[in-house]
Amino acid sequence: MASVSNRTTAAQSRRAAIYARVSTDRQSVEGQIEFAREWAPKHGYTLTEIYADNARSGTIPFAEREAGRRLLIDLRAGRFDVVLVYKYDRLGRDREVGDIETRQAILDIERAGGQIIAMTQPIDASTIMGRFTRSVQIDIGTIERLNTLERSADTLATLVRRPGFFTGGTAPYGYRVEGQDRDARLVVDEEPIPGLDISPADVVRMIYHWLVAEGRSTVWIAAELNRRGIPTRALLAGRARPTAGIWRPGRVSTMVRNTVYKGVAVYGRRKSGRSPFPVPVTEREVPAIVDAETWEAAQEQLRRNKKRAKRNAKRQYLLSGLVKCGACGSNYTGLAYTTKDGQERRYYTCNNIHQRHNTGGERCTNPALSWQYEELIWRDIDAWLENPGPILEELAAQLNTDADDAGNIEADIERRRRQLAGQEKERERLLTAYRKGIIDDTDLERELAAMRRERAVLEEEIEALKRAQQRREERRAGLVTAAALLEELKARRREGLTFAVKRQVVEALVKEIVVQPDGTPDVTYRFAVINNRTELCGGTAGGTPRRSRRGRAARSRS
Numbered sequence: 001m002a003s004v005s006n007r008t009t010a011a012q013s014r015r016a017a018i019y020a021r022v023s024t025d026r027q028s029v030e031g032q033i034e035f036a037r038e039w040a041p042k043h044g045y046t047l048t049e050i051y052a053d054n055a056r057s058g059t060i061p062f063a064e065r066e067a068g069r070r071l072l073i074d075l076r077a078g079r080f081d082v083v084l085v086y087k088y089d090r091l092g093r094d095r096e097v098g099d100i101e102t103r104q105a106i107l108d109i110e111r112a113g114g115q116i117i118a119m120t121q122p123i124d125a126s127t128i129m130g131r132f133t134r135s136v137q138i139d140i141g142t143i144e145r146l147n148t149l150e151r152s153a154d155t156l157a158t159l160v161r162r163p164g165f166f167t168g169g170t171a172p173y174g175y176r177v178e179g180q181d182r183d184a185r186l187v188v189d190e191e192p193i194p195g196l197d198i199s200p201a202d203v204v205r206m207i208y209h210w211l212v213a214e215g216r217s218t219v220w221i222a223a224e225l226n227r228r229g230i231p232t233r234a235l236l237a238g239r240a241r242p243t244a245g246i247w248r249p250g251r252v253s254t255m256v257r258n259t260v261y262k263g264v265a266v267y268g269r270r271k272s273g274r275s276p277f278p279v280p281v282t283e284r285e286v287p288a289i290v291d292a293e294t295w296e297a298a299q300e301q302l303r304r305n306k307k308r309a310k311r312n313a314k315r316q317y318l319l320s321g322l323v324k325c326g327a328c329g330s331n332y333t334g335l336a337y338t339t340k341d342g343q344e345r346r347y348y349t350c351n352n353i354h355q356r357h358n359t360g361g362e363r364c365t366n367p368a369l370s371w372q373y374e375e376l377i378w379r380d381i382d383a384w385l386e387n388p389g390p391i392l393e394e395l396a397a398q399l400n401t402d403a404d405d406a407g408n409i410e411a412d413i414e415r416r417r418r419q420l421a422g423q424e425k426e427r428e429r430l431l432t433a434y435r436k437g438i439i440d441d442t443d444l445e446r447e448l449a450a451m452r453r454e455r456a457v458l459e460e461e462i463e464a465l466k467r468a469q470q471r472r473e474e475r476r477a478g479l480v481t482a483a484a485l486l487e488e489l490k491a492r493r494r495e496g497l498t499f500a501v502k503r504q505v506v507e508a509l510v511k512e513i514v515v516q517p518d519g520t521p522d523v524t525y526r527f528a529v530i531n532n533r534t535e536l537c538g539g540t541a542g543g544t545p546r547r548s549r550r551g552r553a554a555r556s557r558s
Ligand SMILES: [Zn+2]
Pocket: 325, 326, 327, 328, 329, 330, 350, 351, 352, 353, 364, 365, 366
């Protein structure tokens, strides 16, 4: 029985182990171990083992902790029979209120035949009275810990009620922190941003103005801030992660919703992970950047924008993924915004126009592509859908040519493989000749080097042919898709096409659209018959059926 072994006195049980644990990573177990080293000999124990668990272990039961588990195993093996702890709560869980785990750990140790001694809470647990005292001690420990947590929550709440108090971290955009620690205050930042004639506070005012007076969307505002080269908060704070320098719609709306700009900073959460006592939600007064009416109007505008965004959720871009920048080669992305009078405008813009602050790289200034070109390009395509015969004929021709070519490539690859095999035999013959003394070192080396060069060329050619084969396969798959699509569309065109079908057609027919520096698109179709069309391509007749030619689609119509 465990209680029997517990009855042995401290003087008889000489071998002791220390179990140490810290509550946070900032603490060290060394203090507890040092304490045990001094305490043990003075009380008649020899410290034989040290067990230490890290701070994270405070969330799991004693018997499941790395060191806790080992301690129980060694204890059962009889390597010691006394377990020293600095305080009983080292055995329990840090955020636990009832200290059930502490009691469970004591039970585990006693069941394994050990005696537990808290060095700073001396109790003789071999008597009923002693056990009762220990239980009370553990409860008192709990109450003390909880009191500390409550006190710190109170202190924070009191502190944050002081006007202008800043709780730390980076100041919101448009503010800076003056003073330190308890004297830290938020003040409006009216210092001009280096290189610009406006201050961070002006930027905040501008954002509210665009939203409230001009009814802009956060997408538009973010684009405008990027266009004007206005640094983000992260950049102002000197943090320069590559993506930190770009304004995004989400950042803008988070900013607009912050009540700090109307002079009300909110601090505190209803529930804190660490403390069972919530820090009360406290409002404190700080200098405002916009008046309360403007702030409210901005929230209303955000709600309106959100509703509209929901309506427009199905907005899709017919040309997405196909438009490329004629200046820098980046892709263009579709964007939308709403004008002052509530009209929606769409356009495609180079992905590279926002990267001015990114890594110091140049941003692209190639103009946006007006979304009206969507309509013009679609009209072009639609005209062909009415009579897809020529495209289908070209398709059939392309597929036939491809089939011939595919056979040729296969034969080319086979021929080179045979050459490689032949070379292997040639090499054998050479080596035999050398061994028989027919040729000398120099001849052999020269011949072998020539063979190595030839071999490298052949291998390279085979790889290139294989790549060509692959491309042909992909193209063939695309052509078959296009053919099937066109056949189908002949019948369905009059019913009106959904966006999804239109998009499929565009993908099947359009190879790429390159936006020129004057803002007009160069459309390259996958089919020469379209590229060579009389009206739009400027008379580049005579293109081979297998190679698309670039046509100036839509330009002449704009
Ligand atoms: Zn570009």
